[in-house]
Amino acid sequence: MSDTDIPEATGRAPSIRDVARVAGVSYQTVSRVINNSSQLRPETAAKVRSAIAELKFVPNQAARALATSRSRLIGVLGPRVTTHGVASMVQAVESAARAAGYRLTVTNLATSDPDDVRASIDHLMQQSIEGLIAVAPQTRVIPILEELQLPVPVQTVTSTGVSTSHNDQAAGARAAVRHLIELGHTRILHIAGPRDWVEADHRMRGYLAEMDASDLPPRPPILGDWTAQFGYEAGRELLRTEDVTAVFAGNDHMALGFMHAVRAIGRSVPEDISVVGFDDVPESAHLWPPLTTVRQDFVGIGTRAVADLLTTLGEFRGDVPAAEPDHLRLIVRSSTAPPSR
Structure with a gap:
């Protein structure tokens, strides 16, 4: 040349x-x-x-x-509330898609209202996407996706429904509650996530199932919003009225807020009350005390969703890593201990 x-x-x-x-x-x-x-x-x-x-x-x-008459574009439908897990999964989806020669277009739901869900899906379809990945959708999203019968492959990343990239959220919750029971706790309260989240529902079911399996009376779960602020406000209220020795929070951020409330009223974790979270966000190991929680392989879940979608599109890539078989694991740290006598 x-x-x-x-x-x-x-x-x-x-x-x-x-x-x-x-x-x-x-x-x-x-x-x-x-x-x-x-x-x-x-x-x-x-x-x-x-x-x-x-x-x-x-x-x-x-x-x-x-x-090529192809957009090589994958649509991602996200929830209106972006948690650490959702953000990590979307990043993993983007990385795996880019490695396979695809780009992403992401739309987050404004609300879980059916009209808003349909409008968001329509917005993605107008961009000629070749496949759709719905990350951690609310309970209303799955039936709408099934109802619309979209002309492109759909992959949901959740604990139930049509997904092949799922976590057994109930099993993770049961492991968390079982840990508290094995320490000797019998009065265990659950602070749950939002009612319309699939993950929140399955974690709450896990709490109820493990309490029932141990013949322990469950307390009515408190429905939260995933935020540390809710965990703090709920803790300030509950610690005045509830006689419990342990709390299982639906995610680490609510657990963090609850631990703040315990300290704010002059009590301590785990001497007065044990706390378990869910997700194992990066900050969990650095709280005081470090938080016992359920770890999830968010990156593996996201990359597996892309691999499954590519397989449906006839472009299976064996180099895309799968989620770990044991991708929910209880991580025991210092926020749990036997109840004080």
Whole structure:
């Protein structure tokens, strides 16, 4: 290639034909590499990728969509409240999708009202998405997705419904409550998540099931909103009226707020009351005392959702890692102890 043919010398961006000349292949071969075709010899694909890197070539997504009649766009439907788990899963989805040559378009629900859900899905469909991933949807979302019978594959990331990327939230909750019972606690209160969240419902069911299995009377669960502020306000109120020795919170942030309330009234964790959370957010190990909680493999769940969606699209990628088989695990720290006598 002469100097006048080099994109930098002419002030223009490198094209697919520039890549083809440097790699010594046809531009159709370059196109196949860009579109992750499996019908190429590895050494040919490696030469093309080397030329792409050398020229710093960036494929034109719009041109690719026109040429292939495909958008290579995945829609993500998120909840109106973004928790640590939801954010981590969306990041994992984006990373796995990008590695497979796809882009994301994300829409968060304004409310769980059916009209808002349908409008959000319609907004994503208007962008010619090739598949949809619904991350941690509220209970109303799943039946609407089934009702609409969308013309693209749908992958839900939740503890129930049509998902193959699910967590057994009830089992995780039972492990948390069982831990408290094995320490000797019998008066255990549950601060649950919002009523319309699938995960909150399953964690509450796990609490009730484990209490029943141990012949212990459950306290009526308190419905929260996932925030530390709710955990704090609920704790200030409950600690004046409830005679409990342990609390299982539906997530770590509500557990954090509850622990603040315990300290605010002059009591301590775990000497006066034990606390267990759920999710194992990064801050949990650094609270005082460090929080006992249920760890989830959010990154694995997100990447598995993309792998499942790609399989449905006929583009299975064996290099996409799966979630750990044991992706809910009780992490015991210093916020739990036997009840004081």
